[in-house]
Amino acid sequence: MACGYLVLEDGTAYEGELFGSETDAVGEVVFSTGMDGYQESLTDPSFRGQILVSTYPLVGDYGIADGFDQSDAVHVRGLVVREYCRHPSMMYGGKTLDSYMKKHGVPGISGIDTRDLVIKIRTEGTVKGAIVGAGADIEETVKALRKMPLPSECNLVAEVSCKGVSRRDNGNGTPVGVLDCGTKRGIVRDLDSRFDTVIFPYDTPADVIADSKVKGLLVTNGPGDPSHPAIVATAQKTVSDLSSVMPIYGICYGSQIIARALGGSTYKMKFGHRGCNQPVKFDGRVYITSQNHGYAVDESSLEGTGLVANQINVNDGTVEGVRHKDLPIFTSQYHPEATPGPTDTAFLFDVFAKMVKEGRL
């Protein structure tokens, strides 16, 4: 078992044991409070550029199985755990997390006091960090980290969005478009069961989508900063152009794009919401939701945009969804497709379907 370190830009080094791929990793260190669903998280494109810390100390207990992947790749740059499981339950076939991460070229570090680390992130905010081998020079690593730009300064969406348009004729009659900023398979699955789906790259111009005869558009989740210039010029503009053309629903990053496209603004949160237990108040009810976001819509920026924040996080009052006063547009900052997490808000896909059918919300 090779020793290694998780090094943070503030100079802290946590000693642990390396697993997965024998490579180094750098990224923005974030934590998720989900107690299972690690495979779904690893493959969630929204984690692009990030080193994921699991607050749950045991990871990999039920192994790895086909069907849990949310994309073709592992998108996290590294995984930090208290303990990874070498001998998982055989209930799902018994493939190990270690071999899976090796296959995908992603390193992990185990034996870390993750609670200590999470309290640090909670207190100081998201930090840059690196997973390095035992031989690495810690001071040099810290220096390099300080100099390194945040991953979100790159156009991460470009790395995870599809490269060309694809059509999925599911025999459902109604075609809807997906503006793919890095979609999870769960979203496509929930659309496929209701619609014929056309998936567009994130930078597809509005006229291409309008011409494709889709009756509505879903703007997906994705990694990084929604205010990135490359996004403002593409996805944001597309949504802005289509906002009075067709019904639009946005999930997570898509929610932020829609808010921005209609004149709102977004900001970076101290350490974000990542987990499966976030309570959202919506129409007088509380729903437990699955979340993975580091940016949020600024409620005060919505004035005059036609958008209202109609969904609010019960814990911290942040915006969890907006809807337009007149246009058929609504969003959820959380993930109704779950995978991982509770399916309490799966009905939002039906709301979208109804909106597409009736042309109004």
Place this chain on the structure above:
Amino acid sequence: MRKDYKKLLVIGSGPIIIGQAAEFDFSGTQACRSLREEGYSTVLVNSNPATIQTDTDTADSVYIEPLLAENVARIIEKEGVDGVISGMGGQTALNICSELADSGELERLGAVLVGTQPDAIAMSEDRELFKETMERIGEPIPLSRSVNSIQEAKEAVKAIGKYPVLIRPAYTLGGTGGGIAHDEAELEEICARGLAYSRIHQVLIEESVLGWKEYEYEVMRDSDDNCIIICNMENLDAMGIHTGESIVCAPCLTLSDKDHQRLRSAAIKVIRALNIDGGCNVQFAYNPANGDYRLIEVNPRVSRSSALASKATGYPIARVATKIAVGYTLDEIPNRITGTTYAAFEPSVDYVVIKIPRWPFDKFRTVDRHLGTQMKSTGEVMSIGRTFEEALLKGLRSLEIGVKGLDRFEADDDALREELVNATDKRIFAMGEALRKGWTVEKVADLAKWDAFFVQKLKNIVDMEERIKTGLTPAVLKKAKEMGFSDDTIGELCGAPSLEVRARRKAQGLIPVYKMVDTCAAEFAAQTPYFYSTYGRSSEVVPVTDKKKVVIIGGGPIRIGQGIEFDYCCVHGVMALQEEGVDAVIINNNPETVSTDYDISDRLYFEPLTLEDVLNAVESEGADGVIVQYGGQTSVNLAVDLEKALAGTGTRILGTSPDDMDVAEDRRRFSKLMDELGIKQPRSGTGYSFEEAKAIAEGIGYPVLVRPSYVLGGRAMEIVYSTSELKTYVDTAVKVSRNHPILVDKYLTEAVEIDVDAVCDGTDVYVGGIMEHVEYAGCHSGDATMVLPPFTLSKAVTDEIVDITRRVALALRIRGLMNLQLAVKNGQVYMIEANPRASRTVPFISKATGVPLAKVATKIMLGKTLKDFGLSGYRAIDHYAIKASVFPFLKLPGVDSILTPEMKSTGEVMGIDEDFSKACYKALVAAGNKLPSEGGVYVTVNDQDKEKILEPVKCLKDMGFTIYATKGTSTYLRECGIDTVTVFKLDEGQKPNAVGLMRDGKINLVINTPSQKSGAIRDGYTMRRLAVELEIPFMTTVQGADVAVRAIKVAKSGALGVRSVKEFHGLV
């Protein structure tokens, strides 16, 4: 939104029994606090005096009355209650609520059920209704059929298709009377039992899902239909072993997110369909082969599982469920753990929780130890770690069954295999041993029907043992500690004393850190003071420097001999410390109790109660003092070692010094002291071998009382009548050795036994109460029916008892509590034993007299004097309080119901009234005795009791009972002019005999005093066992019979009322 009620009633769960333990004290107490917080006027009723909830400050009015629907109705009427909380007192409260609602009584009294409604209760409790509801919402349940007779049961099996089938009685608790039938003969036997136990004479015959995995979900729902899952739990033992008997971990570890969400969604669907407002527990069987699941059970109330889930996550389920019951929605209820968020979220934990049951097999050596669908455990421990191994090893050493962790289990291959397949309480140790022998993880998992994932964890522990044996390098020591190994185990494996291991690891900088249980995996800064130890980078305990800190060592798991009474004392200790401005710190590992509620103490350490773990916590706190008097024998046993280890630090043992405690515990030192004080004792001696014990016994004359030294609850205590019985005892019950001597005492026949609880400050002594046992000496004080104040003693004897108490307390230099056990024979008072600690009867006396002994004692330990409280001497009370015990015989086939020096009861009730007979009635009825008002009484007594039984039998005859008696007793009674029906003894092989008459329902009360020879005791066994199973009250002592007859008489007169505790204390 909050609804208006004039007055709310919370119904408790009554005495501690198997399947219904301290968890309901915890939930009921939390419910009352939650209601009072909202400004409601509250009333509480419970028959159990040992609980915190029956403290007068838990509710505005507290009633210690039998939990019967008619009593509850009286209280509702008297108090003007308009809302009754149904879901906090377990099955007992739920049944009373159903009964009051069904009969229309509730409506007549103008009260409503608050929280879960009668239709919801019926839908989850009535098997057919439940089945219909689940079918309607499309949730799968095992194929099943409700039946009301054995014939119908056989037809049901035909419809299901194959054996084995499960049999579950409707409306019982802890699976009482259920079982698994593999063939028709077993079906008949179990059904007969199950039908008898069911309140509605109904059992369910059900498809077997044996060997499937078992998962549980704790769900909450509010009136806006918001639903959340508090916690899920995974049973390590497969279906077929009751969840109360299973080792359980939280959260589930082997479920994928996808399958977790399937079960989560199903659980929410279920709580919605059943229309439950509040908390509910949903149990699933899960087929690991194909992912199929079945809903097994739903409890529409807080439960043992919800108490565990509360402690496992920090989420106060009972408190929130209560708020929901009175109209709040989840997003309106603040999360007090974080102080900044709301109750509307799902806890995320960042540790592993393990629960292990604590079984009473150390006390019941004859009982079948196999685990099945019927609960046998009396309590449980919970442990928290950052890895599974750490949590498991902490849990195992919390059990106080003499193991340090995954200890050795000596057995050959066949025995191991048998143990793995047919589990007893020892299975986990057998699994460890099988792995040590080189059995593969797969083989062990397959035999035990465990997920290999968990067996692998045991393998990791076994592998670490080997590494330790090979050489305890600093790196190995670090790994071993991170894995949860105790210093004791490490020391044993590498041949070093554990204190040396401790010194070594401390030199290496290996000291535990304490992490917080905060409901949110550190996502939010929390304010909760709830901690567990692990080995890691940083500790979250912030040292408090400006206040004095005192640690109270808790009592660990509930077991026979050490019950909820000690938790009561710990909680009172905490309250008293806080009243004095001292930070109160609790160390305990029992998830069911009030002491481990997160907002009771200033800091809570959820830890094993070994010397190592306690010292670690004490050092983490930098405590000023440690109180060892309240945690029963658990804490007393630590006293001497703890004092040694703390020598030279700033931490002192408060109260009576460990050395003085040792004087009381050590028979030789104590006898010497009694001689010096001129206090009589039964002749006695200490034998370090069989020969020595024999010589002592023959010297003082049989019968003698024998027992091992240093035990609580009279474990392995027996009266022996001859040398051959002594030999049997030494051969089977105890190991006698230099380190484990046995005590031999002269047994005083027909002596009156007395318990005294007192508080001493070093100068003055306050006698809190003198309790006279109804049964003669020889029946364990924990089992005996006790009367406060004494009802047969002369003033002179009482005065002498007070004097003896004073002199002994001062001689032992008691600072705090002391309990004495005395015997009175022919006007002479004999000392049996002194216990320099809180006793089982402290809460009973406190409730009966209104003087909170444990609080007073705590303040004395801090330096106050009895004068400060205006307490001295002995004060009589003007009413009677009677303690009666409840026994687990029904749940434990193979146990004789006769009362002996070994304690057998699980819990107690109090009957309180100005009138002695009425108090007797209340106590007996509260203890679950179904006292008849008419019918037949079977009397068979030994020769020396014949004369004494005359009066009670005459009284029964006068009340119209038919008297059945065996020849000898019958002849005697007829000679005395009492008409009887003579029946044959069983071994005479003719009818009518008692067993036949009992089965026919002709006998409604049994008075059977066996002759004082163990052979004769066995003869009546069949009959007593049958009485237990048919729930016919039986009295095995003349004194007990006398009390029962008084009770029956007063019940027939009909003049019973209810009175609150405050009224008894003259405070209203």
